[in-house]
Structures are given as structure tokens and as C-alpha cells.
Amino acid sequence: MSTNLTWHQHKIDKAARSQANGNRPFVLWFTGLSGSGKSTIANIVEQKLHVAGKSTYLLDGDNIRHGLCGDLGFSDKDRVENIRRIAEVSKLFVDAGVIVLTAFISPFRADRNAARHILAEGEFVEVFVDTPLEECEKRDPKGLYKKARKGDIPDFTGIGSAYEAPTSPEIHLTWKGQNEITAADEVIAQLKTLGYLA
Numbered sequence: 439m440s441t442n443l444t445w446h447q448h449k450i451d452k453a454a455r456s457q458a459n460g461n462r463p464f465v466l467w468f469t470g471l472s473g474s475g476k477s478t479i480a481n482i483v484e485q486k487l488h489v490a491g492k493s494t495y496l497l498d499g500d501n502i503r504h505g506l507c508g509d510l511g512f513s514d515k516d517r518v519e520n521i522r523r524i525a526e527v528s529k530l531f532v533d534a535g536v537i538v539l540t541a542f543i544s545p546f547r548a549d550r551n552a553a554r555h556i557l558a559e560g561e562f563v564e565v566f567v568d569t570p571l572e573e574c575e576k577r578d579p580k581g582l583y584k585k586a587r588k589g590d591i592p593d594f595t596g597i598g599s600a601y602e603a604p605t606s607p608e609i610h611l612t613w614k615g616q617n618e619i620t621a622a623d624e625v626i627a628q629l630k631t632l633g634y635l636a
């Protein structure tokens with residue numbers, strides 16, 4: 439616990455940086471099972487935002503676990519800390535006036551809610567990539583479900599570790615056989631409806 443600290447108010451603030459960037463900054467928080475399509479869809483959404491002239495940054499599970507969260511594993515405790523750090527980093531990017539996309543399983547409801555409260559009101563947009571376990575397991579892009587079924591990854595999400603589905607996400611992508619481009623288009627359309635994009 440750090441003590442004897444004083445918060446510094448800088449002359450250039452979030453509003454000034456957002457205006458310079460021409461963005462309303464917020465976090466687009468993708469959650470879903472491994473293989474549900476978080477990274478794939480977030481990548482396409484980021485490309486679309488970039489082409490539209492927005493400042494963006496995509497924080498992706500596997501990448502962040504190579505650096506910032508390289509000391510964390512997949513115990514419940516480590517996943518809680520993983521999500522807390524991602525939320526704090528997202529907050530810094532939002533403060534910089536950037537649209538942040540995050541692609542983490544973020545399996546626990548309480549942690550996603552905690553992340554929401556680390557951001558200011560209206561800055562957290564939860565996107566539930568609702569792809570059934572059977573489909574994720576069929577895709578198995580990294581062969582991890584096969585390993586988990588063999589017992590080699592005992593705490594794998596959806597098999598030996600829980601995934602708590604969001605109850606009221608801002609955007610709910612229910613997979614019904616549509617491809618990733620259609621899913622990304624739906625995210626952009628919903629962001630417009632919700633007033634995040636013009």
C-alpha cells in the first residue's frame with residue numbers, strides 16, 4: 439500500500455487530449471471463452487476505427503501476458519490481478535484520449551464490474567462474444583481445448599475453471615454462424631446506436 443502521495447493535476451487534461459485526437463475515448467471490453475473470437479473481432483473493429491481516423495489501442499490477452507502480466511498464471515487470484523492491471527492501463531489510455539479495445543477472457547463478473555468502476559461513467563462498453571463452448575472447442579485455434587480435455591491444463595476456462603457470462607453487456611454478439619466481419623460490423627453499428635460513434 440503506497441502512502442504520503444499527492445495527485446498532480448496537469449494543465450493538459452483528458453478533455454484537451456480527446457479534442458486534439460478527435461475522439462470520444464472509451465474502452466471496448468471484449469469478454470468470452472477462449473476461441474470465441476475476441477481477438478479476431480477486436481482486430482477488425484480496430485481496423486475500422488483506424489480507417490475512420492480514430493486513435494486506438496488494442497490490449498490483447500496473450501500479448502499482455504508476455505510483458506506487463508508475465509508474472510501471472512491462471513489461478514483465480516492471478517486472473518483477478520490480471521484484469522485489475524488491464525483496467526488500470528485502459529484508464530491511462532482513455533486519459534490519453536484513445537479508444538481502447540481489450541480482448542481478455544475476463545471470466546469473473548465481479549472483476550469485470552470492478553474494471554467498469556475503475557473507468558468513469560460511460561467509458562466502459564462491455565462486448566460479450568457469446569460463442570458456445572462446443573463451437574469454441576471445434577475451432578480450437580491453439581489446440582488448448584484438446585490439451586485441457588486430456589487433463590494437461592486443469593484450470594482451463596470453460597473446462598476446469600468457470601466462465602461467468604455477462605448479464606447486461608452493452609453489446610451482445612450471439613454467434614449464430616455469422617462470420618467475424620459481420621460480427622465486427624455489428625459492434626460498429628451498436629457503438630453508433632449507443633452514441634459512442636457519430
Ligand SMILES: Nc1ncnc2c1ncn2[C@@H]1O[C@H](COP(=O)(O)OS(=O)(=O)O)[C@@H](OP(=O)(O)O)[C@H]1O
Pocket residue numbers: 471472473477499500503512516517518520521541542543544545580582591593594595599
Ligand atoms: N488455463 C487457461 N485458461 C484460459 N486460457 C488460457 C489458460 N492457459 C493459457 N491460456 C491462454 O491464455 C489466454 C487467456 O488469457 P487472459 O489474460 O485473457 O485470461 S484471463 O482473462 O486472465 O482469464 C487464452 O487466450 P484466448 O484464447 O485468446 O482467450 C489462452 O490462449
Ligand SMILES: Nc1ncnc2c1ncn2[C@@H]1O[C@H](COP(=O)(O)OP(=O)(O)O)[C@@H](O)[C@H]1O
Pocket residue numbers: 470471472473474475476477478479541577579613615616617618621
Ligand atoms: N464468427 C467468428 N468470429 C470470430 N472468429 C471466428 C468466427 N468464425 C470463425 N472464427 C475463427 O475462430 C478463431 C477465434 O480465435 P480468437 O479470435 O483468437 O479467439 P479469442 O481471442 O476469443 O481466443 C479464429 O481462428 C477465427 O478465424
